[in-house]
Amino acid sequence: MSIASGQQAVQRPAGPPALGGAAMPTAAPPADLAAGLRRTANTTPGRLSIAMMGLVVLSLLTGVIGLASFTGRSNTIADLLTHREPVSTAAQQIYRSLSDADATAADAFLTSAVMPATLRARYQTDIAQAGSALAVAATDSAGVGAATAPLAQLSTGIPVYTGLVERASANNALGYPIGSAYLREADSLMTSTLLPAAQTLYAIDTQRLVDAQDSATSFPWFPALLGVALLVVLIITQRFVRRRTNRVVNVGLLVATIGVIVAMLWSTTAIVLETVHVADGRSSGSDPGATLAQIRTKALQARTDEMLTLVARGGADYTKQYNGFVTDIAGTDGSGGLLAQVHANSSDDTTTRQIEDATTAAKSWFDLHKKAVTANSAGDYPTAVAITLGSGQASQGNEAAAFDRVDSALEQAIGQARVDFANQTGTAQTWLTALPIGVLVLLVAAAAGASIGIWQRLREYR
Amino acid sequence: MNRRSLLPALGLALLLAGCASTTGPVDLATVHSVAPPVPGGIAVGKAAVPTPAAPSPSCGDPTASLRPPAVMPTPGQMPAGSTMAKIQQRGFLVAGVDQNTDLFGYRNPADNKLEGFDIDMVRDVAQAIFGDPNKVVYKAISSAQRIPSLEAGSIDLVARTFTITCDRIKQVAFSTVYFQASRQVLVPLDSSVKSFADLAHKRVCATTGSDSLGQAQGTANAPVPVAVNDWSDCLVMLQQGEVDAVSTDNTILAGMVAQDPNTKIVGDSLAAEPYGIGIPKANQDFVSFVNGVLQEVRSNGSWVTSYQTWVKDRLGPTPAPPQPTYSN
Numbered sequence: 001m002s003i004a005s006g007q008q009a010v011q012r013p014a015g016p017p018a019l020g021g022a023a024m025p026t027a028a029p030p031a032d033l034a035a036g037l038r039r040t041a042n043t044t045p046g047r048l049s050i051a052m053m054g055l056v057v058l059s060l061l062t063g064v065i066g067l068a069s070f071t072g073r074s075n076t077i078a079d080l081l082t083h084r085e086p087v088s089t090a091a092q093q094i095y096r097s098l099s100d101a102d103a104t105a106a107d108a109f110l111t112s113a114v115m116p117a118t119l120r121a122r123y124q125t126d127i128a129q130a131g132s133a134l135a136v137a138a139t140d141s142a143g144v145g146a147a148t149a150p151l152a153q154l155s156t157g158i159p160v161y162t163g164l165v166e167r168a169s170a171n172n173a174l175g176y177p178i179g180s181a182y183l184r185e186a187d188s189l190m191t192s193t194l195l196p197a198a199q200t201l202y203a204i205d206t207q208r209l210v211d212a213q214d215s216a217t218s219f220p221w222f223p224a225l226l227g228v229a230l231l232v233v234l235i236i237t238q239r240f241v242r243r244r245t246n247r248v249v250n251v252g253l254l255v256a257t258i259g260v261i262v263a264m265l266w267s268t269t270a271i272v273l274e275t276v277h278v279a280d281g282r283s284s285g286s287d288p289g290a291t292l293a294q295i296r297t298k299a300l301q302a303r304t305d306e307m308l309t310l311v312a313r314g315g316a317d318y319t320k321q322y323n324g325f326v327t328d329i330a331g332t333d334g335s336g337g338l339l340a341q342v343h344a345n346s347s348d349d350t351t352t353r354q355i356e357d358a359t360t361a362a363k364s365w366f367d368l369h370k371k372a373v374t375a376n377s378a379g380d381y382p383t384a385v386a387i388t389l390g391s392g393q394a395s396q397g398n399e400a401a402a403f404d405r406v407d408s409a410l411e412q413a414i415g416q417a418r419v420d421f422a423n424q425t426g427t428a429q430t431w432l433t434a435l436p437i438g439v440l441v442l443l444v445a446a447a448a449g450a451s452i453g454i455w456q457r458l459r460e461y462r
Numbered sequence: 463m464n465r466r467s468l469l470p471a472l473g474l475a476l477l478l479a480g481c482a483s484t485t486g487p488v489d490l491a492t493v494h495s496v497a498p499p500v501p502g503g504i505a506v507g508k509a510a511v512p513t514p515a516a517p518s519p520s521c522g523d524p525t526a527s528l529r530p531p532a533v534m535p536t537p538g539q540m541p542a543g544s545t546m547a548k549i550q551q552r553g554f555l556v557a558g559v560d561q562n563t564d565l566f567g568y569r570n571p572a573d574n575k576l577e578g579f580d581i582d583m584v585r586d587v588a589q590a591i592f593g594d595p596n597k598v599v600y601k602a603i604s605s606a607q608r609i610p611s612l613e614a615g616s617i618d619l620v621a622r623t624f625t626i627t628c629d630r631i632k633q634v635a636f637s638t639v640y641f642q643a644s645r646q647v648l649v650p651l652d653s654s655v656k657s658f659a660d661l662a663h664k665r666v667c668a669t670t671g672s673d674s675l676g677q678a679q680g681t682a683n684a685p686v687p688v689a690v691n692d693w694s695d696c697l698v699m700l701q702q703g704e705v706d707a708v709s710t711d712n713t714i715l716a717g718m719v720a721q722d723p724n725t726k727i728v729g730d731s732l733a734a735e736p737y738g739i740g741i742p743k744a745n746q747d748f749v750s751f752v753n754g755v756l757q758e759v760r761s762n763g764s765w766v767t768s769y770q771t772w773v774k775d776r777l778g779p780t781p782a783p784p785q786p787t788y789s790n
Contacts, residue, residue: 185502
């Protein structure tokens with residue numbers, strides 16, 4: 001106690017400036033303030049006061065930063081669920097619906113003078129679907145400059161496209177060959193302007209999704225470093241208090257330490273689990289979903305090209321494009337390509353089964369295409385058309401049905417991938433539900449514990 | 463700075479920030495003009511006529527072709543080693559045609575079959591080789607693809623409003639003339655254009671690789687050429703108001719009037735456009751065989767029937783079939 005009373009004697013003059021410094025920080029010139037602090041730091045109660053203030057400020061700062069950081073993270077995940085993924089899917093839907101509308105128009109052109117009811121319904125659904133997906137994609141483009149141009153191209157171009165198709169259809173119904181010229185003009189608008197715009201939009205929205213996923217799985221360095229620093233300061237303070245007061249346990253500081261440790265354990269656990277689930281949502285949901293959507297689009301383009309080959313009676317360009325798409329989808333031997341890649345990476349049993357269905361259906365589609373090509377190059381154009389459109393006898397084979405099987409299997413797999421994404425990302429979000437407030441409460445408690453604990457010791461110096 | 467002066471300073475800063483705001487009303491993305499849709503593969507101006515139309519050196523009479531064989535082989539029994547025998551072996555004739563030009567070569571939307579005057583000629587050739595006019599595989603080709611396809615040998619013949627010219631006979635062989643067309647101009651009904659002279663600085667459409675654009679460039683006060691892939695693309699552009707006129711053969715123009723009553727054909731019949739069937743230069747025996755087929759077509763009344771079926775309503779009373787000239 002002799003050391004303590006000796007210091008107590010020194011403390012008396014040093015005490016008031018420390019208090020004064022705390023009450024009127026703006027009044028003291030910096031040099032005086034530094035000197036005052038230095039004097040204060042040389043006394044035990046002075047050091048205790050500084051430690052108390054430091055701990056309170058650091059705890060509250062950590063709590064507020066934690067609140068902001070984890071709330072931001074939680075918002076990012078909510079945004080993933082409610083904006084990024086739906087908008088990216090909507091952009092993909094625009095591309096897919098427009099491609100399908102174009103393919104359907106070409107199909108109808110091959111079939112007869114008047115668009116058959118089923119094809120007309122499909123075409124109209126595609127156009128309506130593209131329009132409503134465009135509305136979804138457009139609502140979320142504010143502040144994304146790069147998205148303005150493709151959105152404008154799409155929203156001004158789609159009405160022009162439908163006008164051309166209707167004009168083609170009217171001329172076709174009258175038996176005028178100019179109908180096919182309007183259809184070609186429509187196809188040219190689609191492939192040279194609308195589809196590239198949809199592609200750009202999809203690329204932008206997918207990048208935004210990936211960026212948001214990256215940000216939701218990044219390590220929260222700032223709150224983590226603050227937490228570690230706080231814990232270190234707490235431990236040092238406790239060792240100091242124990243040495244100077246000969247008390248093993250300071251309840252207030254202990255409570256503060258436990259509060260900080262609980263906050264750190266909780267946030268570490270929650271962040272790790274959240275990161276794992278967001279990453280899972282990406283690897284089992286949005287990533288395979290994107291690849292599946294890519295396969296579905298390529299399949300559709302291949303289908304359009306094989307029909308245009310027949311429409312154009314020759315068209316080496318279309319045949320070349322078809323072969324390119326088929327190689328992309330299933331590789332050169334029918335068992336590779338994107339389908340094999342997405343199958344190998346699939347972790348969901350339902351998705352895997354649907355991908356297998358799509359692969360099987362794609363095989364039979366490609367085989368039937370070879371049959372149609374053989375018929376066409378042997379001079380049997382009607383059989384080639386019958387196989388391709390599935391309008392002939394059952395024995396001839398039906399490419400349209402095979403393609404539809406591929407398309408619907410892929411559609412289901414994409415749906416399943418979306419479900420997986422939503423489940424995983426939703427779970428990730430639940431881990432963060434109480435975390436921001438919890439961390440704040442714990443750190444406010446830590447601040448209170450530290451100040452009460454140290455205040456009790458300080459009182460002993462009065 | 464003390465706290466007393468801090469507060470008013472802060473207030474002033476806020477006030478200034480409010481005054482300095484120059485945010486206008488939100489941009490409503492007003493559209494003032496819009497690019498009209500155009501057919502794929504369009505070229506305008508200089509790009510439409512890549513090679514300047516040099517006056518072709520005279521080649522005598524380009525329409526003079528090889529005399530038919532003294533005796534035509536019986537259908538289904540082509541002389542061994544001949545081009546016709548190879549075609550017979552294959553089982554079908556491969557013909558490059560147009561599927562977009564009404565009256566001459568077009569796809570009937572009702573049944574997907576190709577029809578027209580040119581198609582009739584192809585069917586006659588198939589009839590002579592196989593005894594069956596249906597043994598044909600049609601390849602739809604554009605104007606620009608006619609000569610490259612023949613040179614590559616990927617098709618046996620081209621029957622696609624193919625005018626015989628001095629330039630072209632350097633690259634491919636032609637049959638005798640099976641149709642005599644002439645160049646005219648198609649304009650909207652309310653157009654003030656009455657002749658070629660009125661086309662100065664107007665946008666005039668033709669297909670890439672056709673001889674219409676080059677010749678149009680030769681005139682004084684040249685029009686602005688617009689080149690597209692197919693003749694029907696020209697009618698599309700005319701209907702959409704993107705070109706002022708279409709310049710080509712009266713046969714093709716007649717097919718356009720048939721599809722659009724709001725257009726008319728004007729201008730004197732300029733340069734004669736003799737149509738022949740294009741054949742790869744190497745297949746001289748096939749040229750002479752096709753000339754034999756055309757000779758029969760002229761004499762047995764099927765030429766007249768084709769004329770009456772396809773063009774009589776548009777091009778007036780049936781003339782005599784064009785008489786062949788032979789070089790040997």
